[in-house]
Amino acid sequence: MASTVKIFDDKNEISTACAKMFTDLAQKAIAENGKFVVALTGGSSPETLYKDLAEASYKEQIDWSKVFVFWGDERWVPLTDDKSNGKMANRTLLNKVPVPKNQIFYMWADKDVSQYAEEYENAIREVLGDGMRFDLILLGMGPEGHTASLFPYEPVLHEETKLVDAYYLKSQNMYRITFTAPLINKAKEIILMLYGNEKAEALYEVLEGERNPDLYPAQLLNPVNGNITWLIDKTIAKDLKKE
Numbered sequence: 001m002a003s004t005v006k007i008f009d010d011k012n013e014i015s016t017a018c019a020k021m022f023t024d025l026a027q028k029a030i031a032e033n034g035k036f037v038v039a040l041t042g043g044s045s046p047e048t049l050y051k052d053l054a055e056a057s058y059k060e061q062i063d064w065s066k067v068f069v070f071w072g073d074e075r076w077v078p079l080t081d082d083k084s085n086g087k088m089a090n091r092t093l094l095n096k097v098p099v100p101k102n103q104i105f106y107m108w109a110d111k112d113v114s115q116y117a118e119e120y121e122n123a124i125r126e127v128l129g130d131g132m133r134f135d136l137i138l139l140g141m142g143p144e145g146h147t148a149s150l151f152p153y154e155p156v157l158h159e160e161t162k163l164v165d166a167y168y169l170k171s172q173n174m175y176r177i178t179f180t181a182p183l184i185n186k187a188k189e190i191i192l193m194l195y196g197n198e199k200a201e202a203l204y205e206v207l208e209g210e211r212n213p214d215l216y217p218a219q220l221l222n223p224v225n226g227n228i229t230w231l232i233d234k235t236i237a238k239d240l241k242k243e
């Protein structure tokens, strides 16, 4: 298990590095297990990565028929809503690569969100088996240190049984559905992409500050038997101890 921080000039370099890692991990998983099971992240940071992966130079290196796509979290809104992480992934990547539709598991259904969280966990178990180990989980981090939809001081941070959970996020006046820390930490590979000065303080606290995961939920990221890689830009790295 390794924890690595890689520093780049800007988000384009971060996206290029992540696209290479994504492609290499996909090829390795498909060669070894016949499939690549990935959880996408939402927000704005991954858009450039998804667009890069849809470009021929990366797209043609992956056998998309063997790829299974989940999301690590979602805003509980229809796929037509501009806040939907699924809508953004469709626009930038999934409408451009031949992943079989029955291998894309959107975190949205017109039903009770808590019921769907249970169904989503079962869908993951069907694809991954009881080990529930994703080949890759992509994540971002908010300026206050949240990751996926694990937000500060929310009870979901202490969930140890459920692997997918849902709750009403008061600060954003919406329901969220999210992987819990135990599921994320089962992953073989976790890659975070983050950049921008507004996240520098939270990242310092997450990586080098006192342990306080209620305040900085990204501190919960601690793969049991996998690797975690932080792809960051030099702006956000300014407060970190120089390696």
Ligand SMILES: O=C(O)[C@H](O)[C@@H](O)[C@H](O)[C@H](O)COP(=O)(O)O
Binding pocket: 041, 042, 043, 044, 045, 046, 073, 074, 075, 085, 139, 140, 141, 142, 146, 147, 148, 149
């Ligand atoms: O649904 C979401 O909002 C994301 O999954 C969330 O966890 C995101 O990764 C961070 O909020 C960073 O978002 P940006 O990339 O937009 O800064």
